[in-house]
Amino acid sequence: MVAGPLPAPSGPGKDRLRLWIRLLRASRTIEAELRERLKKEFNTTLPRFDVMAALYRVPEGMLMSDLSRFLLVSNGNVTGIVDRLVSEGLVARARRNGDRRTSMVRLTEEGSKSFAIIAAAHEGWIGELLGKVSEDDARRLTSMLTSFRSNWEGRE
Amino acid sequence: MVAGPLPAPSGPGKDRLRLWIRLLRASRTIEAELRERLKKEFNTTLPRFDVMAALYRVPEGMLMSDLSRFLLVSNGNVTGIVDRLVSEGLVARARRNGDRRTSMVRLTEEGSKSFAIIAAAHEGWIGELLGKVSEDDARRLTSMLTSFRSNWEGRE
DNA sequence: ACAAGAAACTTTAAGCTTGAAATAATTTTC
DNA sequence: GAAAATTATTTCAAGCTTAAAGTTTCTTGT
Numbered sequence: 001m002v003a004g005p006l007p008a009p010s011g012p013g014k015d016r017l018r019l020w021i022r023l024l025r026a027s028r029t030i031e032a033e034l035r036e037r038l039k040k041e042f043n044t045t046l047p048r049f050d051v052m053a054a055l056y057r058v059p060e061g062m063l064m065s066d067l068s069r070f071l072l073v074s075n076g077n078v079t080g081i082v083d084r085l086v087s088e089g090l091v092a093r094a095r096r097n098g099d100r101r102t103s104m105v106r107l108t109e110e111g112s113k114s115f116a117i118i119a120a121a122h123e124g125w126i127g128e129l130l131g132k133v134s135e136d137d138a139r140r141l142t143s144m145l146t147s148f149r150s151n152w153e154g155r156e
Numbered sequence: 157m158v159a160g161p162l163p164a165p166s167g168p169g170k171d172r173l174r175l176w177i178r179l180l181r182a183s184r185t186i187e188a189e190l191r192e193r194l195k196k197e198f199n200t201t202l203p204r205f206d207v208m209a210a211l212y213r214v215p216e217g218m219l220m221s222d223l224s225r226f227l228l229v230s231n232g233n234v235t236g237i238v239d240r241l242v243s244e245g246l247v248a249r250a251r252r253n254g255d256r257r258t259s260m261v262r263l264t265e266e267g268s269k270s271f272a273i274i275a276a277a278h279e280g281w282i283g284e285l286l287g288k289v290s291e292d293d294a295r296r297l298t299s300m301l302t303s304f305r306s307n308w309e310g311r312e
Numbered sequence: 313a314c315a316a317g318a319a320a321c322t323t324t325a326a327g328c329t330t331g332a333a334a335t336a337a338t339t340t341t342c
Numbered sequence: 343g344a345a346a347a348t349t350a351t352t353t354c355a356a357g358c359t360t361a362a363a364g365t366t367t368c369t370t371g372t
Contacts, residue, residue, distance in 0.1 A: 016286040017279050019294045020186065022301035027183040028228045029308060030176065035360080045360095047328060065350060072184045077329050079352055084327080101337045101350040123173050130172040132307035137300050138175045144293050145178035151288040152185060191330080201330095203358060221320060230360050235322055237358080257320040257367045 030129055037125055042118050047073075047081050049122070052090065052107060052115045061094065061106030090114060186285055193281055198274050203229075203237050205278070208246065208263060208271040217250065217262030246270060 035046045054070050055062060064082070068075040082105055085091035090111030094104040107115060130138065191202045210226050211218060220238070224231040238261055241247035246267030250260045263271060286294065 013279055013283040015291055015294045015298070016289065017282050019289070019298045019301075020282045020286060022298050022305070023179070023183050024187070025228070026301050026304055027179050029305075031180070032228060039361085045327075063350080064352095072181070072188060073328090074330055075351065076331080076353075080328075099338070099350080101335095103351080123169055126173050126176045127169045129308075130176060130304075133172065133175070133300070133304060135171060138171045141297065141300055142171070142175045142178050144289070144297055145175075145182050148182055148286075148289060149178070149185075152285075195331085201357075219320080220322095229358090231321065232323075232361080233359050240357080255320080255368070259321080 030126075033129060034122070034125060037121075038118070041121060044118065047077075048085060048090075049115075049118065051078070051081050051085060052111060053119065055091065055105065055107045056112065056115050056119070059106065061104040063102050064105060065102075067105065085111070186282075189285060190278070190281060193277075194274070197277060200274065203233075204241060204246075205271075205274065207234070207237050207241060208267060209275065211247065211261065211263045212268065212271050212275070215262065217260040219258050220261060221258075223261065241267070 031046065038044050038046060038049055050071055051067065054067055062070070064078055065075060067082075068078045071078070082091055082093070086093060090108060092106055092108050094106070097104060133141070187202065194200050194202060194205055206227055207223065210223055218226070220234055221231060223238075224234045227234070238247055238249070242249060246264060248262055248264050250262065253260060289297070
């Protein structure tokens with residue numbers, strides 16, 4: 001890690017900037033670790049995991065556009081990830097509801113079983129990686145981030 | 157946003173998992189917004205901005221490997237981003253120190269001027285996007301994340 | 313000195329990501 | 343009820359990202 005040779009700037013607004021930088025670094029650090037473990041242990045990727053996690057909560061499936069909104073990624077992106085999951089037999093697209101533009105995407109039985117195993121390991125990893133954060137801090141942080149989220153959603 | 161139809165799970169370990177999910181969502185939300193504004197307002201990208209921000213702090217420049225470590229991305233990745241910045245005239249590679257394997261990378265004068273402008277806008281955006289987080293919470297969050305970081309660095 | 317190993321960087325292949333353009337199906341408007 | 347607008351999704355081009363393999367240049371052990 002390269003130490004910043006310039007003195008830490010201060011002033012109004014700098015506190016938020018510093019917070020953002022820390023937030024980004026923390027999530028990138030954890031993300032990198034998860035990515036590596038998913039690859040090594042289960043030969044899968046974080047985006048695939050994210051899609052499967054979203055679908056796991058909703059057995060009847062989700063529309064592509066719901067997935068895209070939920071995961072905060074572009075719809076073209078979801079198409080590619082789902083394509084790969086389908087070709088691996090973990091996910092199925094069901095065309096034809098009433099609206100023939102849409103396709104309902106859901107985990108296959110294999111996908112569901114596979115995800116359950118990975119998710120258990122994932123939860124353990126998070127426990128390990130965030131283990132040094134006290135229960136108290138974890139709850140406090142969570143509630144601050146929750147209030148950030150609701151502020152965000154009510155903006156514009 | 158799709159609401160989770162399953163009841164929120166509880167139990168030991170779930171608090172950390174919930175924290176991680178919130179952390180990830182918060183940073184992705186902000187990242188997406190920054191990415192979009194960087195594109196729209198300055199026709200640049202977050203990775204380019206990150207590299208320039210790292211270099212801006214160190215006028216004499218950094219080695220590729222330092223950049224890679226500092227930004228938490230792979231070295232092959234940095235090569236590509238720096239290539240593009242060089243072709244745009246914002247960054248310069250200076251071969252030949254004593255060690256001819258290394259190249260010292262630094263902002264050009266144009267790059268430095270350009271970054272200063274973008275950075276000012278960026279800081280304003282962060283102030284806006286995180287504006288609803290109180291100064292107090294911002295400092296508390298920052299210190300929690302800092303202690304996470306130092307715990308992290310001391311692991312393994 | 314010289315071979316073996318390590319270090320700094322680039323290249324490559326595969327996959328992720330975005331924004332924009334293209335398709336196809338539905339809804340709205342006149 | 344046809345044209346226009348909207349919605350859901352896919353395709354595309356460009357760029358980001360990683361891990362692994364390759365190149366070049368030091369460094370080390372003998």
